[in-house]
Amino acid sequence: MSLSRREFVRNLSVVGGGLTLGFSVANAGNADVEGDFEPNAFLRIAADGTVTVQIHKVEMGQGTVTGLITLIAEELEVAPDSVSYEMASVDKAFRDPEYYLQITGGSNAIRVNYLPLRQVGAAAKSMLLSAASQLSDIPVADLYCENGVVKSRDGQIALPYGQLATTASALSVPRKPALKDAAAFKYIGKQNSRLDNQPKVSGTASFGIDAPNPDALVAVIVRPPVAAGPLISFDGQKAKAMPGIHSVFAIEEGVAVVAENYWRARKAAEAVDIQWQPSDSKLIDSTSIDKALSAALNAGDFAKIRKDGRVPKGEPHQLIEADYSLPFLAHATMEPMNATVDPNSREVWVGSQSPDMAQKFAAIGLGIDADEITVHNQFLGGGFGRRAAPDHVLEAARIARSVGKRVKLVWSREDDTRHDFYRPPMKSRLSARLDEDGNVESWQHHLAGPSLLQSYAGSLSSGMVPGWVPDFLIDFGTGMVAKKDSSSVEGAKELPYQFAHIDVGFKNVETPVRLGYWRSVGHSHTAFVVESFVDELAHAAGIDPLAFRLQNLPGGSRHREVLMEVKKLSDWGNAPAGHFQGVAVHESFHSVVAEVVEISIANGQPKLERAYCAIHCGQVVNPDIVRQQMESGVLFGLSAAMKGEITLKEGAVQQGNFHDYPVLRMNEAPAVDVAIVNSDAPPTGVGEPATPPAPAALGNAIFAATGQRLRNLPFKLA
Amino acid sequence: MQKVDIQFQLNGKLQQLSIEDDTPLLWVLRDVLNMNGTKFGCGMGLCGACTVHLDGTPVRSCSLPISTIQGRAITTIEGLAPNGDHPLQQAWVAENVPQCGYCQSGQIMSAAALLATNASPSDDDINNAMSGNICRCGTYGRIRKAIKRASGQVNTWEPGTAERDA
Numbered sequence: 001m002s003l004s005r006r007e008f009v010r011n012l013s014v015v016g017g018g019l020t021l022g023f024s025v026a027n028a029g030n031a032d033v034e035g036d037f038e039p040n041a042f043l044r045i046a047a048d049g050t051v052t053v054q055i056h057k058v059e060m061g062q063g064t065v066t067g068l069i070t071l072i073a074e075e076l077e078v079a080p081d082s083v084s085y086e087m088a089s090v091d092k093a094f095r096d097p098e099y100y101l102q103i104t105g106g107s108n109a110i111r112v113n114y115l116p117l118r119q120v121g122a123a124a125k126s127m128l129l130s131a132a133s134q135l136s137d138i139p140v141a142d143l144y145c146e147n148g149v150v151k152s153r154d155g156q157i158a159l160p161y162g163q164l165a166t167t168a169s170a171l172s173v174p175r176k177p178a179l180k181d182a183a184a185f186k187y188i189g190k191q192n193s194r195l196d197n198q199p200k201v202s203g204t205a206s207f208g209i210d211a212p213n214p215d216a217l218v219a220v221i222v223r224p225p226v227a228a229g230p231l232i233s234f235d236g237q238k239a240k241a242m243p244g245i246h247s248v249f250a251i252e253e254g255v256a257v258v259a260e261n262y263w264r265a266r267k268a269a270e271a272v273d274i275q276w277q278p279s280d281s282k283l284i285d286s287t288s289i290d291k292a293l294s295a296a297l298n299a300g301d302f303a304k305i306r307k308d309g310r311v312p313k314g315e316p317h318q319l320i321e322a323d324y325s326l327p328f329l330a331h332a333t334m335e336p337m338n339a340t341v342d343p344n345s346r347e348v349w350v351g352s353q354s355p356d357m358a359q360k361f362a363a364i365g366l367g368i369d370a371d372e373i374t375v376h377n378q379f380l381g382g383g384f385g386r387r388a389a390p391d392h393v394l395e396a397a398r399i400a401r402s403v404g405k406r407v408k409l410v411w412s413r414e415d416d417t418r419h420d421f422y423r424p425p426m427k428s429r430l431s432a433r434l435d436e437d438g439n440v441e442s443w444q445h446h447l448a449g450p451s452l453l454q455s456y457a458g459s460l461s462s463g464m465v466p467g468w469v470p471d472f473l474i475d476f477g478t479g480m481v482a483k484k485d486s487s488s489v490e491g492a493k494e495l496p497y498q499f500a501h502i503d504v505g506f507k508n509v510e511t512p513v514r515l516g517y518w519r520s521v522g523h524s525h526t527a528f529v530v531e532s533f534v535d536e537l538a539h540a541a542g543i544d545p546l547a548f549r550l551q552n553l554p555g556g557s558r559h560r561e562v563l564m565e566v567k568k569l570s571d572w573g574n575a576p577a578g579h580f581q582g583v584a585v586h587e588s589f590h591s592v593v594a595e596v597v598e599i600s601i602a603n604g605q606p607k608l609e610r611a612y613c614a615i616h617c618g619q620v621v622n623p624d625i626v627r628q629q630m631e632s633g634v635l636f637g638l639s640a641a642m643k644g645e646i647t648l649k650e651g652a653v654q655q656g657n658f659h660d661y662p663v664l665r666m667n668e669a670p671a672v673d674v675a676i677v678n679s680d681a682p683p684t685g686v687g688e689p690a691t692p693p694a695p696a697a698l699g700n701a702i703f704a705a706t707g708q709r710l711r712n713l714p715f716k717l718a
Numbered sequence: 719m720q721k722v723d724i725q726f727q728l729n730g731k732l733q734q735l736s737i738e739d740d741t742p743l744l745w746v747l748r749d750v751l752n753m754n755g756t757k758f759g760c761g762m763g764l765c766g767a768c769t770v771h772l773d774g775t776p777v778r779s780c781s782l783p784i785s786t787i788q789g790r791a792i793t794t795i796e797g798l799a800p801n802g803d804h805p806l807q808q809a810w811v812a813e814n815v816p817q818c819g820y821c822q823s824g825q826i827m828s829a830a831a832l833l834a835t836n837a838s839p840s841d842d843d844i845n846n847a848m849s850g851n852i853c854r855c856g857t858y859g860r861i862r863k864a865i866k867r868a869s870g871q872v873n874t875w876e877p878g879t880a881e882r883d884a
Contacts, residue, residue: 061817061855193814200819201810202802203755203795207820210754218749243721243738261749262758263741334759334767334820334854381757381820382854413760624814628860632817635856658764658852667845669858 009123013169018046018162021124021173024093025056025116043072043120045128049148049162051076052084056094056102057109058353059087059196060383061632062687063625066195067110068117070621074187075121075180077145078161081195087377090359102356105388105517107589107685110621114683115179122177124168131168132159182619182680192624196379208378209338209410211349216340216408217246219399220265223254223419224276225652226284231255232275239268248272249402256399262410281512284651286425289511290325293427296448297323302505305486305493309501312441316433320540324430324529325712328646329423329518330653330661335381336416339396341366342406346373350393351380357460358390365397384636385517389421389460414656421459421516422646424450424488428529432499438541440552442501445492445530451508452487452522455515487517491526491588491692496559497534497552513648519636520688523588527692528641528699528713531584535700536709545700546572546583558616558677559585562594565614565675570596579609582700584693589685591617595634597697598670599705605717606702608638608670613690615674618681626686631672633690639664641695645714726787729797739785744768746784747794755795755823759852766851769824770794776831778850795823798830805875806830809868810861817855825851829865833872839865 012022022041044052053072057064065085073080088094094102097112125145132150133140136157143152150159182188199205206212224231234255236248244264248257255272259265283289339358340349343366352358355375363370380387396409411419426449433442486493489506518524538548546567553559563585566572575581578600585594596612613630620626643662647654655661695713703709708718722739725732728751737746747753747770756779759767763778770779771793798804806829809815816822825848832839832847839847844862853861 059818061819063817193811194816196819197811197814197816198802200816200822201807201826203823204802205819206754207757209758214752261741261745263745263749264738266761267740332854334757334765334818334852336758379820380818382818384854410758413762413765628814628817628857631859632856635858636854639856657760657762659762663852663854664856664858665849665852666858666861667849669856671859 009120009173011169011173012041017169018044018165019124019127019169020044021120022093023116023120025095025097025113042117043124045124045161045165047162047165049160050084051078051082051148051161052086054088055085056088057113058104058351058355058377058380058383060104060351060353060380060387062109062629063194063622064104064109066191066625067621068113069195070187070191071114071117072121074185075118076125078148080187080191081193082148085195089377090356090375095356101354103388104353104383105385107591107687107689110683111590111685114619118179119177122179123173126174126177127168127171128161128164130171131164132157135159135164135167189620189623191622194625205379207335207381208340208349208351209335209381211340211376211378211408213340213349213406213408216406217258217260217403218262218265219256219258219396219407219409220262220269220412221251221254221256221395221409221415222269222272222274223415224274225418226276226279226650230277232277234275235273238271242268242271247403251395251398251402253395256402258399258403258407266412279512279651281651283511285649286328286647289425289513289648292509293325293425293448296507296509297427297429297446299507302446302507305489305504305506306495307503309499311501312433316441317436318434318540319431320434320536321429321431322533322536322711324428324532326426326525326528327644327713328425328513328648329640329644330417330420330646330655331382331384331386331518332417332661332663333382333384333386336413337392337411338409339390339393340406340408341393341396341400343400343404344406347376348373348393348397349376349378350390351378351387352390352393353380353383353385353388354390358393361390361394362397365394366401384519385521386420389516413658417656417661418653421456421514423518423524424452424455424515426488426525430529430533432533432537434537434541438543438548440497440499440537443495443497443499444503445495446505446507447489447492448507448509449488450511450515452515452517454508455510456517459514487522489526490522491586492530494587495530496554496557496587498554499552512651519633520588520691523586523688523692524637524640527584527586527588528695531586531693531696532699532711535582535696535703539703544573549583549585558592559587559594561677562592562614562616565677566594566596566612569614569673569675570598570612572596580701580705582697582702582704584696584700586689586692588689588692591615591684591686591689593630593689593693595690595693595697597638597694597701599698599701601705606698606705606715608668608698610670611638611672611694611697613672613674614677615686615689616677616679617686617689618679618683620676621683623676626676627674629686630674630690633688634672634694635664635669637691637694638670638698641698641713641715642668643714722785724784724788726789727791729793737784739783741784742780743770743782743784743787743792744779747779753794753796757820757823759821765821766828767821767824769827769851771827771831774831774834776828795827798826799877804830805868805871806833806864809864813860813864813867815857815860815864817857821851821853825853825861829861833865833869837873838869
């Protein structure tokens with residue numbers, strides 16, 4: 001991780017306004033980004049001593065607010081809980097250096113900002129020290145900072161930052177402020193509380209749906225059940241006559257019903273009749289998509305993803321073959337999609353993982369330039385990748401433009417389940433050769449399914465605005481293609497085991513279904529397949545599954561470290577009577593996670609008893625948030641493995657709400673024990689990496705308990 | 719659809735309004751009274767995000783027509799503790815329960831109703847009271863710990879009177 005050679009921290013103070021430092025995160029750590037340095041304020045120290053940080057990554061539960069503040073606070077020598085924060089608006093300075101967009105995703109917020117944000121804090125501290133030296137005539141070497149105060153070592157002076165901020169603002173920004181040694185950290189690795197707890201337990205946290213718009217009209221949309229199935233005609237006469245209704249009219253996505261409150265809009269929507277164009281695709285049922293994926297596996301025309309070593313010669317001692325299959329999944333964030341748009345003040349209120357895309361989509365809907373629009377990003381009631389796609393912002397903008405007033409669009413749970421950007425389905429065929437000693441001579445893994453990036457880019461451009469190829473998608477596409485989009489095969493390609501011959505191939509099978517990024521993306525399916533099949537090989541070789549993994553992983557690898565941790569944590573091999581364990585290990589987002597899931601069998605079904613999780617994520621910033629994310633990721637994966645399945649019939653998603661798209665509830669959720677490997681390596685991701693191993697660890701536990709190898713998700717015991 | 723005049727106690731204060739009688743309490747709270755602490759999650763009483771107390775009993779406000787609360791007492795997350803310092807709220811902070819936080823108003827209201835009738839609930843009691851509340855961030859384990867932390871403190875806790883910070 002290196003910082004840009006060019007300047008990136010800049011003094012943005014205005015006269016008498018305290019100290020304001022800005023920097024462009026897009027420039028930090030990325031030599032490829034061209035263009036002028038365009039800083040935005042990240043850190044303000046006001047004359048009253050208030051320290052305010054702009055949070056340019058969104059808070060959807062993963063702890064960004066706390067993590068990013070902790071980085072600045074550590075170097076600035078202030079307590080993290082004394083720092084105020086604001087959600088950043090849209091600005092080029094906030095673009096992610098890896099995505100070229102202002103996106104929160106890919107579990108990279110701490111990894112990418114670890115040095116730059118500390119550098120901002122260190123620069124401010126250095127300037128405050130210089131200011132104190134100027135005012136007191138005490139050399140900087142005899143001064144130090146503690147808890148928001150510059151003090152002299154002889155005890156002569158104690159100047160709070162607020163009193164120094166304006167003097168500091170006249171100074172130049174140091175080019176290379178010294179960063180603290182890890183041994184001197186007060187908060188990094190030690191800060192455990194979250195800074196956004198109180199508003200979230202008091203009901204005062206403002207999510208997109210809570211944006212303060214008491215006078216906004218509320219809109220709902222009556223949609224064709226078929227994704228992108230165009231509207232032919234509608235009858236809104238009955239709806240228009242109902243109480244509280246402002247207007248009923250067609251937009252691209254369906255029929256907008258605008259009312260004085262949500263309930264009136266929802267009731268009137270039930271009275272709207274629509275006719276739509278059925279899909280002309282042959283792949284409009286889950287069963288036909290399933291067959292197409294199987295046919296692609298059989299056809300054998302795979303793009304080469306990885307080829308290592310040589311095909312072994314002669315007859316195999318043991319040949320193991322198996323097919324695996326995973327379904328479409330919805331995100332099911334607790335807060336249904338929503339957005340508020342004011343066409344007159346040109347403001348947008350939304351909780352979005354990609355506020356700059358939200359701004360562009362609002363601009364298209366309103367027919368004005370994006371630069372004229374202010375996005376007020378809110379807390380996100382769950383993201384998991386769904387809120388990276390701002391389709392709902394485009395809809396809200398189209399409706400607001402027609403109405404000419406501030407409108408809040410609120411999706412129903414059914415809209416949310418049926419019009420998601422789904423985790424793609426995927427089928428895998430695996431084949432491996434074992435020799436008489438249980439060594440793996442050959443590993444072949446062929447995948448068939450849709451290319452996520454191709455589908456996503458299509459859905460977000462011409463799928464919403466015919467003929468439109470937005471510049472930001474080109475940026476996005478360039479960014480992704482530059483690194484070779486591997487979202488369909490990631491995790492299969494990087495198979496960590498040292499097998500003599502490895503062959504991974506992929507066949508793209510296009511479907512008309514809208515696809516998107518779902519927590520851990522490609523890893524959400526590859527880890528299940530790889531770690532289940534490795535388990536099959538261990539059993540075929542007659543070797544303990546955890547020992548088999550250790551013996552095939554490179555010495556000194558993080559994989560081995562976390563496996564050893566989880567072995568200890570779960571007391572592997574010594575489960576209580578009637579309990580059965582399964583293990584899996586997987587690397588994603590630069591972190592490695594090993595999990596053991598422990599189950600019993602009750603009423604013929606697996607009962608989740610306990611889960612154990614060990615992560616290597618480099619330097620930890622907030623240990624309890626890492627534990628939270630492990631607990632969260634494990635349950636997210638187990639929920640999908642036990643229950644998650646979206647099916648389509650004649651182009652329409654068949655599930656709608658939590659009764660037919662169920663998720664884990666309190667009585668079904670196991671306790672999760674977490675171990676974090678101690679490390680001072682650069683930090684890596686935590687928001688997603690706990691999800692991928694969970695389904696495989698569960699499936700392996702089911703095999704241990706029942707002898708049934710379940711290769712299709714969600715699990716259905718015979 | 720007819721408008722009806724409704725009177726009820728809302729967080730200890732008399733509330734009077736005139737509204738179409740089929741309107742669920744959730745949308746009266748959110749869209750008429752601008753009280754956004756109670757959340758919309760599913761609209762079918764399946765997720766618990768909209769949980770409030772009706773005469774002390776936890777109910778799903780998304781499925782409760784306003785006409786049914788005439789003369790009754792409603793408590794929302796805003797009214798649970800004037801300073802946001804109900805023992806459960808303190809326990810939620812101490813255990814770092816919230817992640818995205820969207821479901822937590824409903825979780826806390828369900829837990830508060832549980833502790834009001836059962837000062838030291840067992841794991842089964844907690845499962846029975848809380849399994850109607852979904853959390854997609856998977857905070858269940860911490861919710862369980864927070865309920866246990868707060869149990870036994872509810873009976874001795876005195877609500878503060880100072881105005882809560884916005």
